Amino acid sequence: MHLIPQSWSHLHILVSVFPSVGLIFVLGFYLTGLATKNEVIKRSCLILFGVLGLLAIPTYFSGIGSMELLSQDPKISQSVLNAHYYWGLGALAILLITGGYALVELWRVGKPSDQALKIMLGLAGLTLILMIVVDELGWEINHHELQRVVTGAEAATATPQAWSHVHMMLNHFPTVGFVMALVFYVIALVANNDALKRASLVVFVILSIVGVPTYVTGAAAMWALTVPPIPGISKAVINAHRDMALWTLFGMGFTGVAAWIELWRYRYIGRFSSASLYLVLAFAIVTLGIMAETGHRGGQINHPEIRVPTDVLPTDPTAGISPALELLINNVIWFVPWQTVHFFGFTLIFATVLIVVLRVLGFWKSVPFSAVHRLLPIGVVAVVMNVFTGMLMLLADTYRYVVNDYTFAPKIAFIPIGATAILYFSLSDRLWRLKAGEDAPAFAKAVAILVLVSWAGVIACGRLLPYL
Amino acid sequence: MSNSINILLMVLAVNACVLGIGFIALYRLNKGVDQFDR
Numbered sequence: 001m002h003l004i005p006q007s008w009s010h011l012h013i014l015v016s017v018f019p020s021v022g023l024i025f026v027l028g029f030y031l032t033g034l035a036t037k038n039e040v041i042k043r044s045c046l047i048l049f050g051v052l053g054l055l056a057i058p059t060y061f062s063g064i065g066s067m068e069l070l071s072q073d074p075k076i077s078q079s080v081l082n083a084h085y086y087w088g089l090g091a092l093a094i095l096l097i098t099g100g101y102a103l104v105e106l107w108r109v110g111k112p113s114d115q116a117l118k119i120m121l122g123l124a125g126l127t128l129i130l131m132i133v134v135d136e137l138g139w140e141i142n143h144h145e146l147q148r149v150v151t152g153a154e155a156a157t158a159t160p161q162a163w164s165h166v167h168m169m170l171n172h173f174p175t176v177g178f179v180m181a182l183v184f185y186v187i188a189l190v191a192n193n194d195a196l197k198r199a200s201l202v203v204f205v206i207l208s209i210v211g212v213p214t215y216v217t218g219a220a221a222m223w224a225l226t227v228p229p230i231p232g233i234s235k236a237v238i239n240a241h242r243d244m245a246l247w248t249l250f251g252m253g254f255t256g257v258a259a260w261i262e263l264w265r266y267r268y269i270g271r272f273s274s275a276s277l278y279l280v281l282a283f284a285i286v287t288l289g290i291m292a293e294t295g296h297r298g299g300q301i302n303h304p305e306i307r308v309p310t311d312v313l314p315t316d317p318t319a320g321i322s323p324a325l326e327l328l329i330n331n332v333i334w335f336v337p338w339q340t341v342h343f344f345g346f347t348l349i350f351a352t353v354l355i356v357v358l359r360v361l362g363f364w365k366s367v368p369f370s371a372v373h374r375l376l377p378i379g380v381v382a383v384v385m386n387v388f389t390g391m392l393m394l395l396a397d398t399y400r401y402v403v404n405d406y407t408f409a410p411k412i413a414f415i416p417i418g419a420t421a422i423l424y425f426s427l428s429d430r431l432w433r434l435k436a437g438e439d440a441p442a443f444a445k446a447v448a449i450l451v452l453v454s455w456a457g458v459i460a461c462g463r464l465l466p467y468l
Numbered sequence: 469m470s471n472s473i474n475i476l477l478m479v480l481a482v483n484a485c486v487l488g489i490g491f492i493a494l495y496r497l498n499k500g501v502d503q504f505d506r
Contacts, residue, residue: 261497268501336475337482344487374505377497381490 008065010306013299016059016138018179019052019095020131021172025180025203026052027124032199034117040193042117044184046102049124053099056092063088069305076141084137091130098123139168143302145230154228159403163220170214174252175295177207178288185284189277197272201259202427204284208256209419212387215249216412218242218298219394220402225301227399235317237301243320244294249391251287253384258283260380264426267373322395329396338389345386346459352379353418353455356425360440360448369434376426383419406468411461418454421447 005011026048033041067085070076101123105116139146146165150158181203188196222242225233258280266272299306300313307313317323328334352375358364359372394401401408424447425431431444440448 265497265501268504270504333471333475333478337478340479340483341486344483370505374498374501377494381494385486385490 006308007306008062009069012062012066015055015062017172017176019055019059020135021176022180023052023128025177029184029199036195038195040191041196044187046106049102050099053096056095060092080140084141087137088134091127091134094127094130098127145225157227159220159224161224163217164224167217167221170217173210174207174214175291178284178291182284201263204259205256205423208252209416211249211252212415213412215245218245219398223399223402236314239317239320239322240314241297241301242322244297246321247290248294251290255283255287257384264376267432326395329392335396338392342386342389345382348382349379350455353451357448357452360444366436368436369431405465407461407464411458414454414457418451418458421451
């Protein structure tokens with residue numbers, strides 16, 4: 001059972017991500033609660049700040065246990081361990097104060113004052129900044145590959161380690177984010193609070209969008225860790241991880257699309273459908289289960305300290321779904337049909353984006369915004385088509401895309417920017433109320449230009465892939 | 469020649485399936501909100 005840690009190091013890896021990455025999500029919900037003046041959201045966040053504060057205790061003790069173990073390893077730098085320890089001590093102390101203050105405010109006053117809420121925001125922000133420093137130092141302890149310098153003939157074929165670094169930063173967001181979003185979502189369902197339901201659904205959609213660069217940077221990190229080879233890193237173990245990552249991508253797709261459809265339908269129906277909400281819950285729980293296994297397999301790639309004697313690691317680098325898909329999609333009879341679907345996908349995305357963006361920018365003012373809002377599902381279906389086909393095309397030649405093609409990284413960066421900005425069009429109350437003849441607010445116009453540039457960037461960078 | 473025909477048939481089959489499923493999904497989704505639309 002992977003969720004029951006069998007060593008201090010394993011417990012530290014599992015628990016320490018919550019006070020850092022989890023804090024970002026609680027902060028996000030907290031800001032939503034303050035902006036919407038929603039008492040349920042504010043109170044839920046105060047409870048969760050308290051819970052994260054309490055997690056400082058197992059984080060500290062598991063860290064001490066890990067340090068004792070790791071300090072016996074000659075490859076581990078004592079100065080990096082010490083730096084991580086002292087910064088961590090400071091961050092955990094502030095976290096404890098933040099959590100304690102949240103719980104005291106919650107129970108002492110009943111309804112916290114505005115001043116107390118702002119103090120909470122400041123404390124949580126300070127904790128987060130310290131946590132970012134601690135996390136970076138924590139990675140330095142045994143992710144030595146990040147400092148690896150490849151020279152000579154191997155330098156020309158080596159994949160930049162920046163991909164691995166970005167993958168480590170990104171992959172904690174879907175995993176920890178799903179846990180936090182699920183907690184808030186269950187509170188929303190129990191309290192029957194529409195604002196919290198909406199906020200949780202938005203987080204599910206954003207996390208699904210983040211899944212795309214997470215998967216892609218993971219594929220790139222695979223090459224960064226294997227060409228040239230790093231002692232102790234096994235391609236077979238990486239393949240086992242990316243096979244589960246593939247299922248995670250599907251799980252996130254189902255959860256994200258189901259959540260987005262419910263947000264879109266809410267505009268017309270004015271209430272949520274219980275059946276759809278519970279469907280999202282079911283998708284999210286199943287996806288979290290798959291994600292937990294993905295995370296565990298990912299941890300086994302480069303954390304020998306969490307392995308136990310009963311662990312049976314794969315040894316065949318050709319086994320699994322991903323290598324089989326790579327072989328299949330390299331056959332022209334499979335590649336060309338899915339590439340054609342990809343082309344249909346981006347024409348549909350760009351058509352939808354262009355119509356919505358041009359209305360926001362002032363074209364066709366005789367049309368109310370709600371009329372173009374009806375077209376958004378076409379764009380979402382097309383995004384799903386292109387994430388799936390893009391993943392297949394990536395598998396055809398991941399190494400070429402990530403090492404040789406300079407426009408691949410910007411293309412992948414534009415996707416979450418464009419997709420998240422479209423989410424704004426789906427959610428904005430001000431735009432939804434925009435009647436025929438009315439001008440859109442300046443902020444909406446700025447988002448519209450960002451959306452247009454992002455999706456034009458995705459297409460242009462995609463087309464330039466073989467040439468730059 | 470037969471390989472070209474196979475590729476063409478595969479392009480038609482895969483795209484018809486994907487776009488067909490997408491079309492049906494979008495049609496049902498839109499039909500569901502028609503009565504509530506302003």
